[in-house]
Amino acid sequence: MRWARAAACRFRLALVALLFALVALVAPARAHDVANELRISAFVRAEGGRLNMVVRVPLELLLNVDLPKQGNGYIDLGRVADAFPRALNATAKGIELFADGERLALADGEARIALPSDKSFASYEQAISAVRGERLPPDTAVYWNQGYFDAVLTYPVRSARDSLVIDFHVARGLRDRLKMDLRYITPEAEVRAFEIVTGSGRVALDPRWYQAASTFIGSGFRHVLGGADHLLFLLCLILPFRRVGWPLVGVVTAFTVSHTITLIAAAHGFVPRGDWFPPLVETLIAASILYMAIENVLRPNLRWRWLLTSLFGLVHGFGFSFSLSNELQFAGSHLLLSLLAFNVGIELGQLLVLALVWPLLVLALTRARGAERIVVAVVSGFVGHAAWHWMLERFEVLSAADLPPLDAGLLAQVATVVLIALAVAMLLQALRQRAPSVASAPQARRIEPSPDQG
Amino acid sequence: MKQRFLVSGAVVTALFAGLISWQFPTEARRDDKPRFVVDADWPKPLPNNWLVGQVAGIAVDRHDRIWIVQRAGSLTTDEAGAEPRFPLDPAVPATRTGARSDCCYAAPAVLVFNRDGKLLKSWGGPADPGFLTTKCVAPTCQWPTNEHGIYVDHMDYVYIAGNGGANQQLLKFTNDGNFVYQIGVAGAFTGGRSNDTNGDPNGRPLLGQPADMEVDPATNELYIADGYQNKRVLVVDAHTGLYKRHWGAYGNVPDDSPPGAYDPNAPAAKQFRNPVHCVRIADDGLVYVCDRVNNRYQVFKKDGTFVREAFLEKDTLGNGSMWDIDLSPDRHQSHLYNADGENNMLWIFDRASDRVINTVGRNGRSAGQFHWVHNLAVDSKGNIYTAEVDTGKRAQKFVPRGRGHGHGHGHDDD
Numbered sequence: 001m002r003w004a005r006a007a008a009c010r011f012r013l014a015l016v017a018l019l020f021a022l023v024a025l026v027a028p029a030r031a032h033d034v035a036n037e038l039r040i041s042a043f044v045r046a047e048g049g050r051l052n053m054v055v056r057v058p059l060e061l062l063l064n065v066d067l068p069k070q071g072n073g074y075i076d077l078g079r080v081a082d083a084f085p086r087a088l089n090a091t092a093k094g095i096e097l098f099a100d101g102e103r104l105a106l107a108d109g110e111a112r113i114a115l116p117s118d119k120s121f122a123s124y125e126q127a128i129s130a131v132r133g134e135r136l137p138p139d140t141a142v143y144w145n146q147g148y149f150d151a152v153l154t155y156p157v158r159s160a161r162d163s164l165v166i167d168f169h170v171a172r173g174l175r176d177r178l179k180m181d182l183r184y185i186t187p188e189a190e191v192r193a194f195e196i197v198t199g200s201g202r203v204a205l206d207p208r209w210y211q212a213a214s215t216f217i218g219s220g221f222r223h224v225l226g227g228a229d230h231l232l233f234l235l236c237l238i239l240p241f242r243r244v245g246w247p248l249v250g251v252v253t254a255f256t257v258s259h260t261i262t263l264i265a266a267a268h269g270f271v272p273r274g275d276w277f278p279p280l281v282e283t284l285i286a287a288s289i290l291y292m293a294i295e296n297v298l299r300p301n302l303r304w305r306w307l308l309t310s311l312f313g314l315v316h317g318f319g320f321s322f323s324l325s326n327e328l329q330f331a332g333s334h335l336l337l338s339l340l341a342f343n344v345g346i347e348l349g350q351l352l353v354l355a356l357v358w359p360l361l362v363l364a365l366t367r368a369r370g371a372e373r374i375v376v377a378v379v380s381g382f383v384g385h386a387a388w389h390w391m392l393e394r395f396e397v398l399s400a401a402d403l404p405p406l407d408a409g410l411l412a413q414v415a416t417v418v419l420i421a422l423a424v425a426m427l428l429q430a431l432r433q434r435a436p437s438v439a440s441a442p443q444a445r446r447i448e449p450s451p452d453q454g
Numbered sequence: 455m456k457q458r459f460l461v462s463g464a465v466v467t468a469l470f471a472g473l474i475s476w477q478f479p480t481e482a483r484r485d486d487k488p489r490f491v492v493d494a495d496w497p498k499p500l501p502n503n504w505l506v507g508q509v510a511g512i513a514v515d516r517h518d519r520i521w522i523v524q525r526a527g528s529l530t531t532d533e534a535g536a537e538p539r540f541p542l543d544p545a546v547p548a549t550r551t552g553a554r555s556d557c558c559y560a561a562p563a564v565l566v567f568n569r570d571g572k573l574l575k576s577w578g579g580p581a582d583p584g585f586l587t588t589k590c591v592a593p594t595c596q597w598p599t600n601e602h603g604i605y606v607d608h609m610d611y612v613y614i615a616g617n618g619g620a621n622q623q624l625l626k627f628t629n630d631g632n633f634v635y636q637i638g639v640a641g642a643f644t645g646g647r648s649n650d651t652n653g654d655p656n657g658r659p660l661l662g663q664p665a666d667m668e669v670d671p672a673t674n675e676l677y678i679a680d681g682y683q684n685k686r687v688l689v690v691d692a693h694t695g696l697y698k699r700h701w702g703a704y705g706n707v708p709d710d711s712p713p714g715a716y717d718p719n720a721p722a723a724k725q726f727r728n729p730v731h732c733v734r735i736a737d738d739g740l741v742y743v744c745d746r747v748n749n750r751y752q753v754f755k756k757d758g759t760f761v762r763e764a765f766l767e768k769d770t771l772g773n774g775s776m777w778d779i780d781l782s783p784d785r786h787q788s789h790l791y792n793a794d795g796e797n798n799m800l801w802i803f804d805r806a807s808d809r810v811i812n813t814v815g816r817n818g819r820s821a822g823q824f825h826w827v828h829n830l831a832v833d834s835k836g837n838i839y840t841a842e843v844d845t846g847k848r849a850q851k852f853v854p855r856g857r858g859h860g861h862g863h864g865h866d867d868d
Contacts, residue, residue: 037568072632073628073632115608115609116516116517116608116609116610117516117608117609117671139693140693141609141634141693142609143609143610143611143628143629143632145628145629145630146609146610146611146628146629147609147610412474415471415474416471416474419467419468419470419471419474420467420468420471422464422467423463423464423465423467423468423471424464426460426461426463426464426467427460427461427464429460430457430460430461430464
């Protein structure tokens with residue numbers, strides 16, 4: 001009797017813990033508005049034994065340097081050059097460069113004041129010749145916070161092939177209100193564009209493969225932990241499985257393989273470009289969670305779950321690609337590796353969550369002898385409820401988006417996609433018939449209380 | 455057997471797919487008309503229980519920030535119900551002392567938003583505490599009683615004019631509202647002074663209720679649409695405010711004699727009618743001027759040489775059809791947008807042919823509709839921002855849709 005009460009108590013505890021975890025996941029992420037945005041533009045290029053950084057800093061960021069002024073706050077262009085060494089040092093301090101792990105020391109600097117309308121920072125060559133070129137006429141009325149401080153900072157380097165790392169932390173307190181548009185010109189004259197938020201740590205400009213891999217494993221890991229929808233999908237997926245066995249592995253593998261495919265396709269630009277596509281994918285992701293939840297409540301069909309999962313995985317892969325698109329800038333020349341590393345990060349994140357949730361789940365299910373279906377249904381109900389609201393919200397965004405015009409061209413595109421899918425399906429079926437043991441579906445398992453657990 | 459059938463089926467299907475995508479390239483989808491849809495979420499609600507009155511000027515600066523100048527003085531006593539005194543102008547005897555409701559306080563005259571509609575900064579006018587006693591102090595800085603037109607130049611300086619009864623001045627400020635200079639002087643004359651070059655106390659030209667302005671970054675010259683009393687385009691040095699040149703319709707010397715009412719059946723007027731309501735400089739050096747009541751824009755070179763003119767809805771009486779002009783941001787600035795506050799819509803012209811190719815909006819008070827649409831401005835992404843006066847009292851944002859927007863700019867994506 002006492003044993004039964006303790007078991008019931010533990011069961012309730014496990015259930016409550018599971019629900020709490022769900023609520024925490026579903027709680028809306030707080031969006032933060034970006035107020036006035038400041039941007040620093042920069043080019044970095046190593047040539048021979050020197051590295052040049054050409055940088056454009058809005059004057060309002062140089063408040064502490066106290067450039068000489070005249071009248072009611074106009075920059076005194078006749079005397080401003082006296083303050084350039086201070087401004088150069090302040091800039092070099094806020095944008096630190098490292099080569100092969102060693103901090104570079106500023107060797108030389110040139111500077112000028114530019115108008116807000118100056119457009120010479122379109123390319124490295126233009127920018128550097130502008131900074132070294134003509135000065136503004138001394139009678140130009142540049143107000144102290146309306147214009148730019150342009151500079152060329154020169155550093156000695158051992159070779160242009162040193163592994164370069166940048167640490168941008170000007171006015172850290174501004175956080176994402178201050179960004180740097182950085183273009184790194186490789187020794188092969190390839191231009192790599194970066195957008196770095198102030199205080200976001202060190203960024204490798206030409207990452208080695210292991211740097212790119214670790215960056216992207218980390219970002220995949222963080223992404224999956226921050227994305228409640230993927231986790232809830234995963235939860236719905238595994239909810240009816242009681243044991244770590246081939247069926248479960250098959251399902252998780254199917255999900256992984258298929259989202260890897262679309263993620264790589266998206267990174268190579270094989271996605272529709274319209275405004276409608278992201279909300280469509282987001283809506284479908286919510287719908288996939290809802291479907292899984294409903295299936296769990298009604299009658300989980302575990303035999304075909306791997307196939308359905310791989311279809312949904314394709315959609316989730318596009319979802320991952322949206323968050324990745326901003327970060328691919330850090331991949332350097334290791335695009336494919338970075339994509340795979342991102343996937344590895346996602347898998348690691350999923351495994352971590354599984355490791356945390358699985359014991360709770362097993363505990364809840366085994367303690368609920370005879371009522372497993374009810375536990376699965378209750379948890380699925382909560383998840384499905386959240387997914388339902390997400391789906392409605394996202395559909396609203398989708399319906400506001402500009403849909404592609406329904407014409408022959410669109411129909412042709414749709415027909416092409418359907419036909420390719422059909423061809424792939426036929427090939428798969430042919431393969432399956434040739435080697436039935438390899439590609440056969442995981443065996444069906446019904447949910448039954450298993451005496452060997454608990 | 456079945457396996458071979460499947461493989462050949464897959465090959466045939468794939469061939470079909472290839473054939474279709476070859477036959478229908480994506481570019482086959484075309485819709486040449488530029489279209490716009492309203493973004494009803496722009497701007498975001500104002501802080502501090504603020505309310506705007508008539509929005510009498512709108513501009514986009516180099517950083518894609520959207521500037522409006524609004525008339526706090528146009529709020530009615532109920533609209534400014536939280537204000538402890540009405541009217542706001544201390545020079546006018548109070549008709550009400552003590553707040554009458556929780557809504558609302560008058561917003562400062564100048565409000566700056568980002569493309570998402572978030573308020574970035576605000577200053578100016580009688581509703582900005584201390585502004586008229588510390589930053590813009592009469593008589594050197596005479597804040598207009600009825601604000602009209604705003605522009606932010608290539609050095610981030612801000613220009614504001616006015617068309618209230620005695621508003622014969624144009625003011626220049628720094629980006630944060632510190633007074634730089636004033637051109638003209640309030641209440642200097644009645645009638646017109648369209649050929650004055652240095653009549654104000656600082657040797658700058660007299661203005662007649664100036665309406666709009668723009669700075670040519672190449673020369674740092676300030677072009678002024680002058681205005682509700684004068685009938686000219688005036689060019690001054692933007693640094694000093696001193697006179698450089700001016701001209702009237704067709705590049706003629708302006709003539710202040712009253713032209714009588716507009717008659718759609720009469721030959722085109724040889725002079726501008728009041729108000730000369732807008733001036734806009736294209737990247738190719740052409741200067742567009744709104745001759746509002748004459749229902750036309752005239753195009754000049756920067757030296758005032760007449761190039762051509764285009765008419766719009768010539769039968770429009772009342773306030774006329776040509777209120778304000780801005781250009782699309784593609785490389786050739788291929789489209790010209792006009793705000794028409796009498797027929798209450800925007801008109802899209804093909805700039806090369808001066809022909810109307812589409813319209814935006816209609817009369818009404820819902821999102822995307824207009825009442826007295828007074829000004830418009832375009833950002834670098836091609837979004838159009840509009841400002842409405844009379845009982846319109848709002849600013850709106852329109853986002854480009856469709857494929858007819860020329861090359862070289864993307865849609866708003868952040």
